[in-house]
Amino acid sequence: MTVTDQPGAELEAGFDRLIQADQRIEPRDWMPEAYRKTLIRQIAQHAHSEIIGMQPEGNWITRAPSLRRKAILLAKVQDEAGHGMYLYAAAETLGVDREELTEKLIESKQKYSSIFNYPTLTYADVGVIGWLVDGAAICNQVPLCRCSYGPYARAMVRICKEESFHQRQGYELLLAMVNGTPEQKAMVQESVDRWWWPSLMMFGPPDGDSPNTQQSMAWGIKRHTNDELRQRFVDMTVPQAEALGVTLPDPNLVWNPERQAHDYGEPDWSEFKAVITGAGPTNAQRLAHRRRAHENGAWVREAARAYADKQKQVSA
Numbered sequence: 466m467t468v469t470d471q472p473g474a475e476l477e478a479g480f481d482r483l484i485q486a487d488q489r490i491e492p493r494d495w496m497p498e499a500y501r502k503t504l505i506r507q508i509a510q511h512a513h514s515e516i517i518g519m520q521p522e523g524n525w526i527t528r529a530p531s532l533r534r535k536a537i538l539l540a541k542v543q544d545e546a547g548h549g550m551y552l553y554a555a556a557e558t559l560g561v562d563r564e565e566l567t568e569k570l571i572e573s574k575q576k577y578s579s580i581f582n583y584p585t586l587t588y589a590d591v592g593v594i595g596w597l598v599d600g601a602a603i604c605n606q607v608p609l610c611r612c613s614y615g616p617y618a619r620a621m622v623r624i625c626k627e628e629s630f631h632q633r634q635g636y637e638l639l640l641a642m643v644n645g646t647p648e649q650k651a652m653v654q655e656s657v658d659r660w661w662w663p664s665l666m667m668f669g670p671p672d673g674d675s676p677n678t679q680q681s682m683a684w685g686i687k688r689h690t691n692d693e694l695r696q697r698f699v700d701m702t703v704p705q706a707e708a709l710g711v712t713l714p715d716p717n718l719v720w721n722p723e724r725q726a727h728d729y730g731e732p733d734w735s736e737f738k739a740v741i742t743g744a745g746p747t748n749a750q751r752l753a754h755r756r757r758a759h760e761n762g763a764w765v766r767e768a769a770r771a772y773a774d775k776q777k778q779v780s781a
């Protein structure tokens with residue numbers, strides 16, 4: 466009996482064939498344990514980011530400057546909850562439980578995006594999050610619509626459509642502000658100054674310091690490296706900043722005709738490391754809020770469980 470005659474090797478060869486043919490892996494297909502683990506890690510982090518990501522903008526719902534702005538912001542934050550639910554459902558197809566993932570989040574055993582550990586100090590931050598944070602999310606997530614794992618790829622299609630709408634609403638809000646009073650324009654610039662570097666950090670560490678990229682690309686989970694996507698974001702954002710009349714706070718940001726791309730400065734990677742290990746400006750506050758909301762929701766989960774048990778008895 467040769468190695469490939471063994472059932473395990475055959476399954477692995479089948480998986481490799483699907484990946485090489487750029488076809489989708491579905492929940493019932495055999496997959497290597499490390500592939501499953503990587504997907505759970507990434508999808509769970511992504512879901513947690515959407516859920517924690519409701520907090521910075523949610524902070525402004527009660528103080529939106531008009532009914533129209535309040536309705537828009539409410540709808541956006543609600544969309545983020547929906548994205549979190551889709552993504553938890555995609556993770557569940559890999560054999561984990563949503564309850565278990567939430568526990569891991571509130572016990573700091575799983576990460577969420579660094580970007581949501583910064584405070585939203587002014588209303589301009591709502592527009593800048595839409596423009597830069599959703600803009601970065603789109604750059605990062607459009608390629609994930611072609612991810613090799615079917616349920617994640619399909620969830621990303623709808624999520625990206627909504628993120629794109631979010632990005633435009635942020636830009637529209639900023640356009641209104643930069644065409645308003647000098648104070649409003651200054652508010653936008655001050656907000657851009659605070660959010661620019663954290664937005665670049667959303668793409669993850671530089672390629673040389675990214676332990677997961679190579680394997681995730683070989684498996685077709687990631688389609689581009691962190692630095693490739695960061696570059697794409699910079700190139701996409703510079704003309705938008707010019708149209709808004711704001712300056713991006715990087716003295717090294719300049720068009721490089723040879724590369725046909727912008728050169729830009731180095732983000733402060735020590736700040737990034739501090740933020741992803743729990744020492745960012747609002748890490749403790751974000752997690753405490755999430756923990757409190759989870760505990761306050763215990764009675765809803767209990768009631769839902771009791772109702773489901775009763776239904777089972779009725780149909781038995």
Ligand SMILES: CC(C)(COP(=O)(O)OP(=O)(O)OC[C@H]1O[C@@H](n2cnc3c(N)ncnc32)[C@H](O)[C@@H]1OP(=O)(O)O)[C@@H](O)C(=O)NCCC(=O)NCCSC(=O)Cc1ccccc1
Pocket residue numbers: 506507510511512514515518519545576577578579580594598599602605606666667668669670674675676677678681687691741
């Ligand atoms: C690119 C990356 C984030 C990281 O690449 P990988 O290959 O996975 O890792 P890599 O080896 O490069 O890194 C080494 C370590 O560093 C961790 N780390 C890296 N970067 C970050 C970071 N920025 N924050 C925190 N941690 C980060 C990484 O997990 C790993 O640690 P681990 O080994 O796990 O302990 C990838 O996971 C991805 O594309 N995820 C899907 C997209 C996604 O999650 N989007 C969410 C935001 S968008 C949104 O929510 C929409 C929205 C907008 C507005 C309002 C509300 C909502």
